[in-house]
Amino acid sequence: MADSFKAADQIAAAAKQNAAFYLTEIPPEIEPVRRLLEYSGIAPEDADAHIREIRDKAWAVFPYGAIGSFKFLDMNPTLKDPLFQTVTKRLKSSGSTEAFLDVGCCLGHVIRQLISEGVPSERLYGTDLQPNFLDLGYDLFRDRDTSKATFVSGDMLREEDPGHETLIGKVDIIYASAFFHLFEREDQIKAAKRMVGFLKPDNQNAMIFGNNGGPKIPGWEKYVLDEMSWRLMWDEVGKATGTSWRTETNVESDDKWIKVRFAVYRIV
Numbered sequence: 001m002a003d004s005f006k007a008a009d010q011i012a013a014a015a016k017q018n019a020a021f022y023l024t025e026i027p028p029e030i031e032p033v034r035r036l037l038e039y040s041g042i043a044p045e046d047a048d049a050h051i052r053e054i055r056d057k058a059w060a061v062f063p064y065g066a067i068g069s070f071k072f073l074d075m076n077p078t079l080k081d082p083l084f085q086t087v088t089k090r091l092k093s094s095g096s097t098e099a100f101l102d103v104g105c106c107l108g109h110v111i112r113q114l115i116s117e118g119v120p121s122e123r124l125y126g127t128d129l130q131p132n133f134l135d136l137g138y139d140l141f142r143d144r145d146t147s148k149a150t151f152v153s154g155d156m157l158r159e160e161d162p163g164h165e166t167l168i169g170k171v172d173i174i175y176a177s178a179f180f181h182l183f184e185r186e187d188q189i190k191a192a193k194r195m196v197g198f199l200k201p202d203n204q205n206a207m208i209f210g211n212n213g214g215p216k217i218p219g220w221e222k223y224v225l226d227e228m229s230w231r232l233m234w235d236e237v238g239k240a241t242g243t244s245w246r247t248e249t250n251v252e253s254d255d256k257w258i259k260v261r262f263a264v265y266r267i268v
Contacts, residue, residue: 015063022059022068026051032075033109039116040142054140058107061132066178072106075113078177083209083263087173091119098172101125101198103156103191104179107137111149122148125171127164129155156191157183167198174198176210181223185233188225192237199266209263216258224258226251234264244268 026048034047042050051073058067066072078084091100091114100119102110105126115121128134131153138144154163174195180188192208199206214224225233227249234245244267252259 011062015059018063018065018068021065022063023070027070029076030070030073032079032113033073036075036109036112036116037141039112040140042142050140054107054136057139058133058136061130061136073109075109077211078110078113081209081211081261083261084175087175087207087209088114088117088119090173091123092117097123098203099123099125099170099200100173100175101127101167101171103127103174103176103195104129104182105137105151106133107140108134108149108151109137109140110175110177111151112137112141112143112147115147115149120148124149125167126151127154127156127167129153156194157187159190159194164194164198169198169200171198172200172203172206174208176208178213179210180225181212181214184223185229189233189237189240192233193241196237196241196243204266206266207263209261211259211261213257213259216253216256224260225249225262226260230260230262 030051033051034044037047037050038044051070055067055070055073058072064072087100090096091098100114100123102108102125105111105128108126111121111124111126114124126134126137126149128151134151134153137151138147141147150166152163152166154161156164176195180191183191195208199208212224227247230249231247234247238244245264246267248263248265250261
C-alpha cells in the first residue's frame with residue numbers, strides 16, 4: 001500500500017513538472033511513425049486520433065516530458081543514424097541469425113520499424129522498465145497476435161531481474177537510444193554491465209550503439225558522455241565483466257544542445 005501511494009505521488013509530481021511539455025497538436029517530426037502505422041493496417045485518416053489516444057494512455061502510466069511532447073515517437077534520430085542503417089542491413093543479410101535488442105524501447109516503435117523493413121520479428125527483442133508501455137505498444141501497432149518479437153519489462157539497474165532472464169546471452173546487437181543520459185555515472189555502469197550480460201558470449205561481432213543528448217547547462221555533462229568519459233566507462237565495464245571493447249563517438253553541439261552518437265564493439 002505504501003509503495004502504491006509513493007508511486008502515485010511520483011506520477012503527480014512528474015505531471016506537474018512536465019506539464020509544459022504536453023502538446024495537443026501532433027508535431028511534424030513524427031511523420032515516420034504515421035507511415036509506420038500503415039504496417040498496422042490503420043487508415044491514414046485515423047492515425048492522428050489513434051496516436052493521441054495512445055499518447056494519453058502512456059502519459060497516465062508515467063508523464064515523462066518526451067511523452068507529453070510526442071518526442072517518444074520521433075523516429076528521425078534513429079532513421080538518420082548511419083549505424084542503424086548498417087545494422088538493419090546486417091540483420092536482413094542472407095543467412096543472418098543475429099538478434100537485436102532495444103533497451104528502453106518504450107512502446108517498441110524501433111522494433112516495428114525493423115519488422116516493416118523485413119527483419120524477422122522472432123529475432124527482435126525490446127525491454128522497458130514500464131510493462132504498461134509494452135502493452136500500449138501492442139495497442140498502438142495492433143500486432144499482439146501477429147508479431148513474434150519478444151518484449152520484457154525489467155529494471156536495468158538491478159544486477160538480477162526476473163524479467164530479464166530471457167535476455168541473458170541471447171542477442172548480438174543492442175540499441176540504447178536516449179537511454180544512458182537518464183543516469184549518472186554509477187548507474188550508467190550498472191546498465192552497461194547488464195547489457196554485456198545480454199550479449200551472446202561467443203559472438204566477436206557483438207556491438208552496442210545508440211545516442212545521448214541534452215542541454216548545455218552546468219552539471220549536465222555527467223549525463224551526456226563525451227569521447228573520453230565514454231571510453232573510460234567501457235574500460236571499467238570491461239574489467240568488471242572480463243571483456244574488452246573498442247569505442248566510437250560522434251559529437252554534435254551548438255550553443256544550447258549537445259548530441260552524441262556512440263558505439264562499442266567487442267574485442268574480447
